[in-house]
Amino acid sequence: MNEIKAPKGTRDIFAPEIQKWHNLENAIHAYYKKFLYQEIRTPIFEHSELFSRGIGSETEIVQKEMYTFSDKSDRSLTLRPENTASVVRAVIENNLFETLSPLRFYYIGSMFRYDKPQKGRYRQFQQFGVEVFADDSPQVDAEVMFSAVDFLKKIGIEAMQLELNSVGCPQCRPDYLQVLRKAARAQESRLCSDCRRKIDGNPLRIFDCKLPACAEVAASLPLISDHLCGECRDHFAAVRETLSWMNVSFQLNPRLVRGLDYYTKTAFEITSGQLGAQNALLGGGRYNNLIQELGGPDMAAIGFAAGMERIILHLEQLEPARPKTLFVAYEDPQWLAHAVQMAQVLREEGYPVYLDYQGKNLKKQFKKADRVAAAFTLILAENEIQSGSVSIKNMVNQEQIKISLKELNEWLKKNY
């Protein structure tokens, strides 16, 4: 069998699951309007350089996970692995600082990463996210986190945890990393080979190692929280205080690291125990230097991105929410024209209507009506046509009545 299948890590979404996606998308649009966010749609692919400069050329994502290709003019393009860099690019390119206010955006769309698929992780996956520009207030950080938690609660997710950290800024992080490297190197012999490599690369990752020996070493390593500069420390304190005003509970996690280089100060993640190994539902933070690095003004920003497949995994299976359907049946092909016209009229009135063009006899058509879960079947036959009426059978309780066509609309209004 060499039939063509969906590429590894991609999937088809259809009924009944598609209903969850509609619900989730609608909820996002509705919820974020309340905070004056506006939707932004950016291209699915960008110049590769946007991501290597934006996300960081040394990150795992840029190093090994990008879908990069050359187009026919030899431009290096990349399917977006995340959307923040694109949004920043769009805001700069279109001078949105000058024209839109407030500078708050949300997006919904596909991202692409060449990862090995497993539960909750795909090569093409959907994220929604928000970005707030031009405000360095700690209250904005808190509001963004509140909205994330509140939104997830409103769509029915309870079992989640907000984890919070400050990853410092260009003033304090380099100093901290030096201290950390030094401390790690002092205990290098006790670390696994993986962690030894991390010392020079990204020493923060040592905190993630699950080996007991490494965890023991990690417990003794200095924490960023003790090495923040005055500004970062004040900002972080204000963020936590605001969260408590807002009644948002959180867990401080001094080991929380983000996989993208652009984060400064606030970093956060919402995790869930129900997801298996890929337990991050949503992650984000502040990125006060990215806009300038991508050629824009010196402007603060904060945002997050959420994995929609992972959210969908948490949503209860819905009843197939098919709207109540009207089925138009005709006893003999000679009445097909009447049936078609009736369907047109009913659809014009707003009802979902189905009829079976290959219906050979009523028995078959009723079977079809049953399969499409029709609520009512409208029957046209010689009897009805001649008297200018229609028979209506309630498919649930099997009651059947005959009414004149003039009364049909009225009847539907009452009984549909």
Add this chain to the structure above:
RNA sequence: GUGAGUGUAGCUCAAUGGUAGAGUGUCGGAUUGUGGAUCCGAUCGUUGCGGGUUCGAAUCCCGUCACUCACCCCA
């Protein structure tokens, strides 16, 4: 990139190395204006793919691909 498990009918799954099956679904029928239930009948497969061992392979071995889960990383 690394590791483990699983690949049999559209779907869920059986079959000690000896003729590939069941349930479900689909289609047809149980007399001509009526579905679901029941009954009867039909349809359904290169056992993921390619090699090897064997008189004989769905079954054992090797390879490969896909799916699932985990490592890694992340949403």
